[in-house]
């Protein structure tokens with residue numbers, strides 16, 4: 051395989067924020083699972099739009115509107131190729147992963163889920179892949195089932211197969227956990243669900259920024275992800291769906307652009323993907339997102355994943371040497387099925403106290419419930435944890451600094 055190594059120092063030069071100091075120290079940004087930083091290529095692409103061709107899309111018969119429309123459409127093409135979607139009309143722009151999942155729950159769900167029907171999710175889901183299904187289940191008197199997690203912090207496949215026997219209409223699973231780092235085998239999970247005649251939604255919020263995605267291989271019916279976690283701007287994300295799904299689904303919002311024709315009492319819908327994009331869209335977001343995808347594509351997603359695996363291996367080794375730190379997630383032996391997301395508890399130290407120490411050291415980490423309460427409280431028995439997460443711009447020295455911060459937090463706060 052032709053896989054170039056990531057040149058971190060060169061990449062870091064593309065990210066202006068990495069020159070910023072936090073509390074008098076060089077910023078070590080270890081919170082990319084929450085949102086990623088943005089390279090100058092994305093920032094300047096958005097700036098160029100506003101400075102030189104800001105206009106509404108699909109509407110103006112003048113040069114700069116045509117240019118804006120062209121760039122907007124181009125970003126869909128780039129995105130479709132990036133995830134091997136087949137056609138760019140299967141790419142629906144939404145606000146984020148959360149909106150994409152809600153769109154499916156409200157449009158497909160309301161039309162296809164009835165009383166007593168089952169929806170199957172897992173105990174490692176982010177709230178955005180739990181709450182929309184709870185709301186749908188309540189509306190329709192349907193049943194929400196959960197797949198258990200093994201002690202090794204993987205999906206319990208035996209339990210999955212058992213729950214599939216209950217014939218759910220939809221299986222909605224995360225491709226990668228934002229708490230455990232576990233990467234699920236989306237292709238195999240989809241195959242098993244299809245054999246049980248269930249449709250499949252995959253939450254790709256954490257996977258798409260970090261590993262190669264091939265939707266033709268995975269074969270899921272719906273796939274959701276957010277631009278802001280993959281070097282792009284906030285406020286734009288993607289719902290991918292199989293064409294026949296999108297054709298059969300009703301639009302969620304009515305208004306401009308999503309119609310073919312409007313009469314006094316009736317309207318007809320525009321072609322895909324415009325049927326699902328009512329009103330003026332996040333044009334600059336789409337254009338910036340296209341630039342972000344191009345940036346990642348140039349690096350190569352195999353290289354991105356390989357770089358992060360190296361960092362994760364190093365961090366797991368260093369943290370593993372500290373007897374008072376407990377990591378929740380697959381161990382080093384499962385490094386290939388793991389993202390650079392490390393959730394941990396420091397014995398005797400509250401995660402918020404630890405995060406404050408990290409902050410004083412110029413290191414940004416996440417602490418809290420990570421929007422996954424059923425996993426944290428119900429499975430791990432931890433109301434809160436610290437989490438460091440890595441991306442293309444992180445380096446080993448930042449992990450060394452995190453280790454020093456853990457030691458400092460332990461000295462300052464531990465009563466154990």
Ligand SMILES: Cc1ncc(COP(=O)(O)O)c(C=O)c1O
Pocket residue numbers: 083084146147148149176178179224226227228253255256276
């Ligand atoms: C696994 C997972 N799913 C969904 C989301 C929701 O993403 P967004 O807030 O961009 O809608 C997140 C965000 O952290 C996530 O980690």
